[in-house]
Amino acid sequence: MPFKFDVHDRSVYREPAPIDQDSPFQSMMERFDIAAEILELNPGFYEYLCRPARVFMTSVPVVMDTGHVKVFDGIRVIHNNVLGPSKGGIRYAPDVTLSEVKALAAWMTWKCAVVDVPFGGAKGGVVCNPSEMSPGELERLTRRYTSDMFNVFGPDRDIPAPDMNTNEQIMAWILDTYSMHSRRTENAVVTGKPVALGGSEGRHEATGRGVMTVTLAALEQIDRSPSDCTVAVQGFGNVGSVAAQLLQEQGCTVVAVSDVTGGYYNADGLDIPAVQQYVKENGGSLEDYTEATHITNEELLTLDVDVLVPAAKEDQITKSIAEDMQARVVVEGANGPTVPAADDILNEKGVLVVPDILANAGGVTVSYFEWVQDRQGYFWSLKRVNKRLKRTMTDAFNRVYETAEKHDTSLRIGAYVVGVSKVAEALRLRGIYA
Numbered sequence: 140m141p142f143k144f145d146v147h148d149r150s151v152y153r154e155p156a157p158i159d160q161d162s163p164f165q166s167m168m169e170r171f172d173i174a175a176e177i178l179e180l181n182p183g184f185y186e187y188l189c190r191p192a193r194v195f196m197t198s199v200p201v202v203m204d205t206g207h208v209k210v211f212d213g214i215r216v217i218h219n220n221v222l223g224p225s226k227g228g229i230r231y232a233p234d235v236t237l238s239e240v241k242a243l244a245a246w247m248t249w250k251c252a253v254v255d256v257p258f259g260g261a262k263g264g265v266v267c268n269p270s271e272m273s274p275g276e277l278e279r280l281t282r283r284y285t286s287d288m289f290n291v292f293g294p295d296r297d298i299p300a301p302d303m304n305t306n307e308q309i310m311a312w313i314l315d316t317y318s319m320h321s322r323r324t325e326n327a328v329v330t331g332k333p334v335a336l337g338g339s340e341g342r343h344e345a346t347g348r349g350v351m352t353v354t355l356a357a358l359e360q361i362d363r364s365p366s367d368c369t370v371a372v373q374g375f376g377n378v379g380s381v382a383a384q385l386l387q388e389q390g391c392t393v394v395a396v397s398d399v400t401g402g403y404y405n406a407d408g409l410d411i412p413a414v415q416q417y418v419k420e421n422g423g424s425l426e427d428y429t430e431a432t433h434i435t436n437e438e439l440l441t442l443d444v445d446v447l448v449p450a451a452k453e454d455q456i457t458k459s460i461a462e463d464m465q466a467r468v469v470v471e472g473a474n475g476p477t478v479p480a481a482d483d484i485l486n487e488k489g490v491l492v493v494p495d496i497l498a499n500a501g502g503v504t505v506s507y508f509e510w511v512q513d514r515q516g517y518f519w520s521l522k523r524v525n526k527r528l529k530r531t532m533t534d535a536f537n538r539v540y541e542t543a544e545k546h547d548t549s550l551r552i553g554a555y556v557v558g559v560s561k562v563a564e565a566l567r568l569r570g571i572y573a
Contacts, residue, residue, distance in 0.1 A: 228302025249558030347381025349501020374451030
């Protein structure tokens with residue numbers, strides 16, 4: 140029986156299962172729905188694309204240093220693999236939820252499509268507090284989680300990467316564990332690993348560098364020079380610290396940064412390399428930094444700056460924050476930092492928002508480069524990686540900007556239209572297997 144494709148039959152749409160209205164997944168769905176309406180997306184495709192293809196849950200028992208066994212919850216969500224093997228990070232955090240991981244996996248699907256990377260979307264997480272675990276406990280946790288996911292992961296199936304509270308070392312343990320089960324070294328099973336194990340030059344800085352690239356593109360659209368711009372960065376982890384450093388190198392004045400201890404503001408500009416050194420020497424924290432005035436994270440978000448880079452967690456720019464915001468440009472280094480209710484407010488105020496699925500796609504772009512290099516067994520120079528990253532991010536920004544103008548909508552919806560249309564077209568061409 141041939142597959143019926145009728146873009147006008149809206150009556151057969153079915154709402155997804157009820158979920159928390161404030162959840163990250165609901166935030167993703169509200170934007171997805173708008174793009175689906177613009178595209179007149181086939182109802183069957185809508186149903187298929189708005190839900191995960193597969194969800195894996197596992198109990199991860201770990202022998203702690205005390206000798207006691209503690210069991211952690213592990214999650215891996217494959218949202219879509221129509222364009223290629225699924226791709227997405229693994230986060231270790233005490234507040235990881237299935238709703239969050241589902242949303243992050245969906246964002247990865249659209250993100251890969253926006254930057255024209257032939258991957259689908261996935262995400263993983265383990266509910267734990269890594270700050271309270273020893274290196275040995277983290278290694279045992281990682282290896283058991285990888286073992287449980289052995290039939291999920293694979294260089295042609297699903298490729299994990301670092302995310303919140305995971306790093307190169309954890310990726311190395313995943314690589315080794317998977318390789319031990321495979322009885323051969325599989326470098327391409329994971330990205331974001333050490334260069335000595337097949338990692339790519341430039342991968343550590345890739346997300347922050349991508350944020351910098353699209354920030355410059357956005358400033359060009361509003362006819363502003365980087366040397367005339369002030370910047371505030373919420374979150375001083377890998378993404379935020381690198382973005383702050385690179386934007387300062389481009390001539391911007393970074394007046395504020397923050398972490399979980401709050402914000403740190405200096406109207407004359409912060410010395411970002413000095414701040415990075417302080418964090419390194421202070422156990423990874425900005426606490427008690429004296430070369431700036433201490434402010435709250437909420438105050439940082441509403442500073443009178445040209446560019447705001449939210450690079451912390453989801454749902455930071457709420458409706459009330461949006462009403463008080465003064466930034467002219469927002470570049471979302473984090474996933475889902477702006478709640479849907481804030482979008483209309485920012486649009487009405489004329490704030491140019493570069494959305495997460497475009498702004499922070501530098502990481503997955505260089506992850507793709509890493510995967511390609513591993514498959515080839517030939518590695519590129521840092522100069523080549525950065526050159527190709529710049530071209531990819533600039534082309535994606537221009538594509539999204541043109542799409543937003545065409546449909547008279549925000550860059551966020553423009554990005555969703557680009558991503559969803561690419562995946563839907565691939566699904567149409569492949570057909571529905573029965």
